[in-house]
Amino acid sequence: AQSVAQPEDQVNVAEGNPLTVKCTYSVSGNPYLFWYVQYPNRGLQFLLKYITGDNLVKGSYGFEAEFNKSQTSFHLKKPSALVSDSALYFCAVSPTSGTYKYIFGTGTRLKVLA
């Protein structure tokens, strides 16, 4: 079965420190990969995506993600965390071209401590 795993329910990091939010997937073929952020009582905001090419993808608000095909991972990173980055982060995959549904992970709550 196709699935996305976010192994950490919560990640705590001090402001100014680098952050990583992990994501692995089990999807055949060459899926499209996404990261979204959700603030309380809000919808999902697009951060970045990977389709093909360079394994390091840069996105909004200073976030980037590293794609690793052999490990089927797509970890979200930021060199220096801000308190305002505290939110719920979701990894998603779109399995193959022609099937446009997204499969989401269960989310990781990021807490950046001042």
Added chain:
Amino acid sequence: DAGVTQSPTHLIKTRGQQVTLRCSPKSGHDTVSWYQQALGQGPQFIFQYYEEEERQRGNFPDRFSGHQFPNYSSELNVNALLLGDSALYLCASSLLAGDQFFGPGTRLTVL
């Protein structure tokens, strides 16, 4: 340019009732997808509409149905509500093969 809008923001229903949720896509988008996000979970794909037809469907019962109008807006209908239908319902719009942009969601509570 307005993004994806959804109405209502919140809704409270009782078991057995029926509910209709509405979504207006981002300007220029022709495809609408609906997701259910239960508390503490990631969004689950319900179905997708394009050219006024359901193109794909997730693992949801027939109690969940939808419609897309000529102006690309969409409705999600849920019949015979169960307690387990309580969730945040998200609408996403896109071009058919494009990135999905999400609305703020409708919070449905079933009592």
